[in-house]
Amino acid sequence: MLLLLLALAATGCARETPYQWHLPPGFPQPRIPDDNALTVEKIELGRHLFYDKRLSANGTQACASCHQQSHAFSEPAAIATGSTGQKHHRNAMALVNVAYDATFTWAHPGITAIEQQLLLPLFGDQPVEMGAAGHEREILARLTDDADYVKLFANAFPRERERVTFDHVAKALASFVRTLISFDSPFDRYAYYGEDAALTESQVRGMNLFMSERLECAHCHAGFNFSQFVTHQNATVAERAFHITGLYPSSDTYISGADYGLFAVTGDAADKDRFKAPTLRNIERSAPYMHDGSLATLNDVLDFYSAGGRVLTDGPRPGDGRAHPGKSPFIKGFTLTAQERQDLLAFLSSLTDEEFLHDPRLADPSAP
């Protein structure tokens, strides 16, 4: 008994402080993996790592290089560029409420945890992003040589003998990314706090249009995260549905270099050009849009959906995306008056959460 008490006392000196969520009333909490309990100490370590360029092999790029807070943790570039200068074929996704995401990346049904996802930018070589593959020891040595990191790892993983590992790097990064929570936009004040005055009349009209069967936006940008890919503690089923929007024409032949989305994972021809409907939270700040950043502004996006797709006359995949046979039946086109367009844009801007975009707790810890 005495031994047991001593053992408890020995582990008790390390503080693992459970994270307290700040969510709107009645909101369910995100699901947290059993093997990565969310603690304040892990989040703090993860925050340092997220902003640290030493995590890339050549020391030139951090997670935050492509996931910038002022852009809702995305970047204002059509496609991302890795640490070695290699171009990614996709737009850096905004990291907003990803703690609730059921699957990660633009089109992958099998990546269901942030801990899994972040191994792609860290270690992936098609394309190289952080370029850590083959440089693991070197990168860990940089962290081990830094007394601040030794302390941060010790606080975050006090029970582990070996603390500075990539498993812990991934767990800490995932923990920080889970705290990128945005529920304080004017829309949230209206929807979830019941504040009628939080939205302007134009924003309310735009919201009604967004939710209407005429426009069908809310069929895919559904629910509290404006995405069909959410799960949470009370959810019985993780929702997910990948859609063809008509951004590109269908192609029977395989065009080298083309991004066929879900098809690359499943190999099912019916999955060609299927992508995830991403969240629209803070969408005004996360331009450009679509999986390849090929639409520059929200006005372009409204043009695209009102036309029911896009016609391309040049480029590697010319043709009529509107006629893609697998296109979502909800993308059928619509006509907007000038006022309606203004209202819709006003509504989309009501999803901007300034608190989130400027929260110092989510910012670079080394910033002055």
Add this chain to the structure above:
Amino acid sequence: MGLILLPALALGIVFVASCGSGTTKAEVRFGIVGGERATLHSLQFYVHAIELLDEHGRPHPFRFAVSAPWQNEQVALIDLAGDSTTAQHIAVQGSIGGDGGAYSGIRLTVGVPFELNHANPLAAAAPLDRGEMFWNWQSGHKFLRADLAVAGHEWAFHLGSTGCSSASALRPPAQPCAQPNEMQIELRGDPLRGVVSLRLDTLIAAARAANYVVCTGDYQVDPACKEAYAATGLQPGIPQNLWVLQ
């Protein structure tokens, strides 16, 4: 004369999706209907107010078992298109006071009672917490959601209340909607020996008639809804053609 209390029997009302005359397995995902390949992406609906009719035609209320995540004491969600990644639920579990004798029919409502239909699904008790079955506070839940592809054409029929009046899409109506669109179904036969079947062939015919334009509202005026809405039995004078007891 003493009152005799009969024990309640635990029962299940089983639902299936059927293609034409033959009944497929509940987990049907790929069916050949009318010579064409149909793929079912989603086939879900809410059921409440079930009554079994005895041989004299007298109704006996079916008491819902509380069994999260699929049913509470008032409403059950039936999902006939679950696959390996999503669960499915094909039977309403419950009980009925009585002697377990033969029944001659069943009454049920496909829908969600108004007082439960317009609340925040995030805060609602299962099974009304399923986001993909919710439109918004004003319109409430989709009572029936069918998303399918027929011969490569995607189509959807989502049925729920229309004509709901409130300050915005995000505010619930205080009064019942002008068109509640709850389907009240009465079927002949013994529901404990048979299964309640949702006719895919009717849905597929409606998809073709709509030229694969989705029907998700404006049921009475949208030409894409003409055949699907007629099959619901919600139009006066036209009997429903979606449900059979097999």
